[in-house]
Amino acid sequence: MALTTKAIAVIAVILLVVGFAAGWFLRTPAPEVAPQPEVVFGALLSLTGSASSVGESSEAGLELAVEDVNEYLLSIGSKTRIRVIVEDTKTDPAVALEKLQSLAGKGVRVVIGPVCSAEVETIKAYAEENGILLVSASSIAPSLAIPGDNVFRFCPDATHQAEAVARLMWEDGVRVVIPLWRGDVWGDDLVEATKGCFEELGGTMVDGVRYSPTTEDFSTELGSLNSKVSQTIAQYGDVDSLGVYLLAFEEVVPIFIQAQNYPSISTVKWYGNNAVALDKELISNTPAAQFAIRTGFPNPTYAVGKTEKYGLVDDPIRKKIGRPPNNYAFAAYDALWVATLSYLATGRTNDSATLKIALPQTAGSYFGATGWTVLNEAGDRKFGNYDFWAVREDNDTFMWEHVARYQVDPGLPGRLIYERKPVSLEEQVSLKPIKLGHVGDYSSICELYSTSEKKGQLLAIEELNAAGGILGRQLEYLDRDGALNVDISVRELKDLILSEKIDFALGPCSSSEALALQAVTGDYNIIRVSSIACTEAQTVDNYNGTTLQVVVNSYMEGRGQARRIHRDFPNAKKFYCFNQDYEFGYREQAAFEEEIKRLVPDAVIVGKAFSKLGETDYSPFITAMLAMKDDIDFVQSSLYGDDLVAFTKQAKGYGFFDELPFMALYDIDVLRALGKDVPEGVYGFARGDFFADPNPKMMEFVEKYRAKYNGEYPSGWAVLGYDAIYALKAAIEIAGTTDTDAVREALKGMDFTGLRGYTPVRAIDLMMVAPTYNGIITHESPYPFPIWRDVWKIDGAEVIRPEESVLEVRAALSNRTAS
Incomplete structure (x- = not known):
C-alpha cells in the first residue's frame, strides 16, 4: 500500500522515539504479553454543554490521529490496531465520572481527556483508585499540577x-x-x-x-x-x-x-x-x-509552532469541523500518538503502572503537531507560548x-509580539524595514567563512520575516565585500550607513577589520554584531558599546586551548606557538601563554612564529619546528581556513604530525576541504560546529539549513550567523525599538539561549558568554567529512576574562593614554 505524504511525514516522527524505545528495553524488561489485535483507548470530551467548541475540535483531532496511527501500524506490518471510545461528558463533572466508570468497565486504562479542569478534579481520585491514566489536552488549573498522580496534561498549566x-x-x-x-x-x-x-x-x-x-x-x-x-x-x-x-x-x-x-x-x-x-x-x-x-476582548490560547506536521494535521481537522480548530485539537492528536507509542515501547502492555512510567518518557522524545511534547515534573506541558x-x-x-x-524563550522574560504593533505618529518609522548591513570578506581566504555566516543569517532572516519580522517590521539584508582589507571594509560600512541608512551592522571576518569597523560604528552610534572576528579588543581594550560579540573571543579560545592541552598532556612543559601575523594571532597566542603558565608554573615557550595571511609556503616554519622537535612537547596554533589547509598538506608531507602533537582551528570547513588528507589524532578547536554540540535545537537547525541549501551541512560560522540574528532580535524586542541606545541597554545582561545553549550577554562589555569547543580528529564519522572524538565543550564562564580584570585592562590603557 502506498502511503500518503501526510502519513510519511507522521511516520517520520516515530523515528524520534526509537532511541527512547531502545532505552526503555535496556532499563526495564518489557512485560511478555501477547500483542492485542485491537487496543482500546477512551476519550472523555465535552461534545455538548458550555465547552462543546473545544470538545468538537478535540474529537476531530482524535479521529485523525486514529487514522494516522493505524495507517502507520499497517505500514510496519503490525496486526495491532487502535480504537477510541468517545464519551460525551456534557461539560458536567458528574457525567464525566459516570462515563469514566463506564469506560473502566470496558477495560480501558488510558483515557484522553477530559476537557475541563472541574471534570479532572472530580474524576481523578476514581482514576487513580482503578489504575486509569488521564491524558487531558486542555485542562489547565494550576491546583491540579500534582507530581506523581495519574493525570498528564498536554498543555501548560x-x-x-x-x-x-x-x-x-x-x-x-x-x-x-x-x-x-x-x-x-x-x-x-x-x-x-x-x-x-x-x-x-x-x-x-x-x-x-x-x-x-x-x-x-x-x-x-x-x-x-x-x-x-x-x-x-x-x-x-x-x-x-x-x-x-x-x-x-x-x-x-x-x-x-x-x-x-x-x-x-x-x-x-x-x-x-x-x-x-x-x-x-x-x-x-x-x-x-x-x-x-x-x-476589544482578546482571548489567549496555547500556541503551537506552525511546523510541517502542524500543517498536515490542520487542514484535515479544519475540513472536519468547517472552521479553524483551536490548538487543543492538535494537543489531543499528539496525546493519542504518545499514548500509542508508550504502549508499543513497553511491549504492548495494558498495565497502567508500566504505562505511567513510559508515557512522560515518550512525551519527552516526541515532536508532533504541537512540537516538542516534553512534560514537567507534574506531568504537564513544560513549555508554552500563547x-x-x-x-x-x-x-x-x-x-x-x-x-x-x-x-517565552528559555532564559528570556516573556514578551508580547503584536500582529500589528500600535505606534504613535512619531514612530511611523516602524513601518519601514529594519536594514542589516553585512560586510563579508569574499575575495580572500575568508570566503568560506563569510559565505557560511551569511547563509546562517539569511536562514534566520527568512524565518523571522515569515513570522512577521521584528516588532512588525520586515528585515532587509544588504551585503558588501570587504575583501579582507581594512580600507575597503571601512569604505563599504560607511556607505551602508550613509547611503543605505542601515539600522545595524554585521561582520566582518578578520579581527583587524573588526577593530577598524568598530571605530566607524562608534562615530555613527550604530550597533554591529560580530560572529566571526573574535579579538578580545572589541569588548575590552577598544570597547565603545557598539559591538555585540556572539563568537567566543580570542582570550577565551586561547585559554581553552591551554586547558585541553594540559588535560591530555599533563607533563608537557615546553610549547611552541605558531600563529598568524595579525591581531587575532597575537591575541590568541598571548592568551594561551598566560593560561598555560598559570596551569604549569614552570612552562616554557620555546619558540614563536607568525605567518602572514595567505601564506603559500610553510616549509620554513615546518622545518624549523621539526629541527626543535626534541625540545617541543606541543605545538599551539590558531591557523584557520585556507591557510590551515595549505599548512596541513605541506606538513603531512614532512611527517610533521608523526613527530609533534598539534592543535589548530580544524572546523568543518577545513575538515571538509582536507577530507582524507586530514591527519587522524590531531587536535582541533572551533566555535560552534554542530557535531560538537548536537543538542535538539542545533540539530533542528541542521535540518532546516540542509533543506534550504541543497543538503549542505552548516559550518560553525553559519551557526554563529544564525545566533547573531536571533540575539539581535531578542534585544530589539526587549527594547521595543531599534534605537541604538535602547538596544544597547537591552543587551546589557541580556539572557539568551541559542543553538549553543544558554549564552547570556555581559553588561560590562556586551560579550556573549559563549562556549569554546575542542576535540581530536577522527575519520570515523557518520557525515561525509571527518569530525572530532572526545569533544570538550568548555563553558564560556570558565574562560572569559573576569570583570575585575576587564576594568584593570581598561584603566591601564586609560592611564597610558593620559600619560
Whole structure:
C-alpha cells in the first residue's frame, strides 16, 4: 500500500522515539504479553454543554490521529490496531465520572481527556483508585499540577496563561482589573494566578463577581459588576486604565447579550481566556460578537509552532469541523500518538503502572503537531507560548483574528509580539524595514567563512520575516565585500550607513577589520554584531558599546586551548606557538601563554612564529619546528581556513604530525576541504560546529539549513550567523525599538539561549558568554567529512576574562593614554 505524504511525514516522527524505545528495553524488561489485535483507548470530551467548541475540535483531532496511527501500524506490518471510545461528558463533572466508570468497565486504562479542569478534579481520585491514566489536552488549573498522580496534561498549566494576560493588560495601559468568573476550580485558579501576575507588574485586581457554572440569567452578576465598574471609574477617574477580566465558557454569549443593558461595563476594555478563544458560538451571535468587538476582548490560547506536521494535521481537522480548530485539537492528536507509542515501547502492555512510567518518557522524545511534547515534573506541558485572538467583522461576517503572541524563550522574560504593533505618529518609522548591513570578506581566504555566516543569517532572516519580522517590521539584508582589507571594509560600512541608512551592522571576518569597523560604528552610534572576528579588543581594550560579540573571543579560545592541552598532556612543559601575523594571532597566542603558565608554573615557550595571511609556503616554519622537535612537547596554533589547509598538506608531507602533537582551528570547513588528507589524532578547536554540540535545537537547525541549501551541512560560522540574528532580535524586542541606545541597554545582561545553549550577554562589555569547543580528529564519522572524538565543550564562564580584570585592562590603557 502506498502511503500518503501526510502519513510519511507522521511516520517520520516515530523515528524520534526509537532511541527512547531502545532505552526503555535496556532499563526495564518489557512485560511478555501477547500483542492485542485491537487496543482500546477512551476519550472523555465535552461534545455538548458550555465547552462543546473545544470538545468538537478535540474529537476531530482524535479521529485523525486514529487514522494516522493505524495507517502507520499497517505500514510496519503490525496486526495491532487502535480504537477510541468517545464519551460525551456534557461539560458536567458528574457525567464525566459516570462515563469514566463506564469506560473502566470496558477495560480501558488510558483515557484522553477530559476537557475541563472541574471534570479532572472530580474524576481523578476514581482514576487513580482503578489504575486509569488521564491524558487531558486542555485542562489547565494550576491546583491540579500534582507530581506523581495519574493525570498528564498536554498543555501548560494556567500560570503561563496568567502571565500572558497580565502582560497584555499592562501593555494596554490597564492598571485596575475587575474579574467576572466561572466559579469552579479552573476559574478560581486562573483568577488567583492572574491576580498575582498583574499585581507583580504594579497593577491592582479588586474584588470581582463569581458566578455558578449553572447560571443562565446573569442580570444579578452583571448589575453587581456594573456598580463595581462605576465605583472604580469614580475612584480612579480614568476609564482607559480599567479592564474587566472574564473567565467563562460558552456562557460568554448570554453574558455579552445581557451586558449591553449596563452602560458602564460597555465602556471599558474586556479580556478573555483560553476557553473562549476561537469559540464558534460567539462569532455566530451578532449582538454578542458586536460587544466583543466594541470592548476589544482578546482571548489567549496555547500556541503551537506552525511546523510541517502542524500543517498536515490542520487542514484535515479544519475540513472536519468547517472552521479553524483551536490548538487543543492538535494537543489531543499528539496525546493519542504518545499514548500509542508508550504502549508499543513497553511491549504492548495494558498495565497502567508500566504505562505511567513510559508515557512522560515518550512525551519527552516526541515532536508532533504541537512540537516538542516534553512534560514537567507534574506531568504537564513544560513549555508554552500563547496566541491572542479577537473578534473582527469583515463584510458582515464575524471571524476570529490573530492579534498578538506572548513568547517565552528559555532564559528570556516573556514578551508580547503584536500582529500589528500600535505606534504613535512619531514612530511611523516602524513601518519601514529594519536594514542589516553585512560586510563579508569574499575575495580572500575568508570566503568560506563569510559565505557560511551569511547563509546562517539569511536562514534566520527568512524565518523571522515569515513570522512577521521584528516588532512588525520586515528585515532587509544588504551585503558588501570587504575583501579582507581594512580600507575597503571601512569604505563599504560607511556607505551602508550613509547611503543605505542601515539600522545595524554585521561582520566582518578578520579581527583587524573588526577593530577598524568598530571605530566607524562608534562615530555613527550604530550597533554591529560580530560572529566571526573574535579579538578580545572589541569588548575590552577598544570597547565603545557598539559591538555585540556572539563568537567566543580570542582570550577565551586561547585559554581553552591551554586547558585541553594540559588535560591530555599533563607533563608537557615546553610549547611552541605558531600563529598568524595579525591581531587575532597575537591575541590568541598571548592568551594561551598566560593560561598555560598559570596551569604549569614552570612552562616554557620555546619558540614563536607568525605567518602572514595567505601564506603559500610553510616549509620554513615546518622545518624549523621539526629541527626543535626534541625540545617541543606541543605545538599551539590558531591557523584557520585556507591557510590551515595549505599548512596541513605541506606538513603531512614532512611527517610533521608523526613527530609533534598539534592543535589548530580544524572546523568543518577545513575538515571538509582536507577530507582524507586530514591527519587522524590531531587536535582541533572551533566555535560552534554542530557535531560538537548536537543538542535538539542545533540539530533542528541542521535540518532546516540542509533543506534550504541543497543538503549542505552548516559550518560553525553559519551557526554563529544564525545566533547573531536571533540575539539581535531578542534585544530589539526587549527594547521595543531599534534605537541604538535602547538596544544597547537591552543587551546589557541580556539572557539568551541559542543553538549553543544558554549564552547570556555581559553588561560590562556586551560579550556573549559563549562556549569554546575542542576535540581530536577522527575519520570515523557518520557525515561525509571527518569530525572530532572526545569533544570538550568548555563553558564560556570558565574562560572569559573576569570583570575585575576587564576594568584593570581598561584603566591601564586609560592611564597610558593620559600619560
